[in-house]
Amino acid sequence: MKVIELKKSVTDSNDRDAALLRRELDEKGMLLINLMSAAGSGKTTFLSRTITDLKDLRIAVIEADIESVVDAERIAKLGARSIQAHTDGMCHMDAGMTREAVESIGTDETDVLFLENIGNLICPAEYDTGAQRNVMILSVPEGDDKPLKYPLMFENSNVLIITKTDTMSYFDFDMDKCIERVRRLNPFIEIFPVSAKTGEGMDEWEKWLIREVQETKNRRKR
Template sequence: MSEISVTVVRNILEAQDRIAKSNRKLFEDHKVFVLNLMSSPGAGKTSLLERTIEAMKSSYRIAVIEGDIQSQEDALRIKRLGVETIQINTGGACHLDANMIQSALEKIPLNAYDFLIIENVGNLVCPAEFDLGEHEKAMILSVTEGDDKPLKYPLMFQKSSVLLINKIDLIPYVTFNTERVKKTVSELNPRIQVLEISCKTGEGIDKWVEWLRNRISLCKH
């Protein structure tokens, strides 16, 4: 018996990142644009999906992966719009990982779609840590959550390409300083685009759809 020490230096997420890479390759081979949509529970992910699908389903072939801890509620809402929807129930896990997406992809013929939206589990922390193989991450912050969230939960803001500030129709009734959020977020992530929207009234949805159209067309070339 002897005491030994071995230097390892391995990425703890290596297995998960390897699967994410193989998902990404699959998406690129099929020229499908894949979006990972994240936010706290109740910020409006499913409502945004409904608005997005209504605006885009006549011009694009869209599929959705719904991530929730339990229930088929969200998948039923999206299926009503006539869009292929796969529900993943994580059974307790607070985020989706690349492995869950890989399994879900067995049920989706990718060559039949232009645009795949992955609605992550409602959570402002954990989903940001896991690469699913997506092209872009987008997140929603609703005004009722408060304007201090980027400083409290910086990782998701740091990793997202787009921040959608939702429920702007409620701004008169809550304390939410949009400029404060924009300033904090711009110091956290210089690449992030901030869009102000209301899924209730439809305000700002056109700019979001325009961003998506550009992004989808980039994947086609």
């Protein structure tokens, strides 16, 4: 037997696949957003509201949640295209699975594609999917201490959406303290507190989204 030195990170091959997918998406001018959160944080309600508000954007959704037939139906009712991705029982989407899903939904008729990742705050943070932007959701009932418990998720996200702000009065959620904790982990993160139910705060997030879609299209032109 001979010893072969590898010194390869476990995520090495995935990182390469992800970088390649990201470059191809940029060339096509389509924005892929990796949407991550814990189960029950209101991802689908938040997406539904976004789709309803932004009728002019061609939005499609990849559902990677195990119980997602229900979610896919909710999205389809709004007129957005959605497909189910198969993770083979794994707790995260990797770049290979994401590529398969992107290819089957197609990039020509889509401005922005949301990847609804598996509902947990640990594993999806560790695997680059190839998305140009990572967006995470934290809901008010989950608590303002989550940045302390799951730092990597907050460090790797470009945007934090704090949902269910209409329930603030029922929970001991300290918005200022939460934002301070998040900024300590990631000074560059954009934070949008919203209520998808009442619509409060959605316009700021939607402005950000429209700007990102436009910038992705501009990258293609160059």
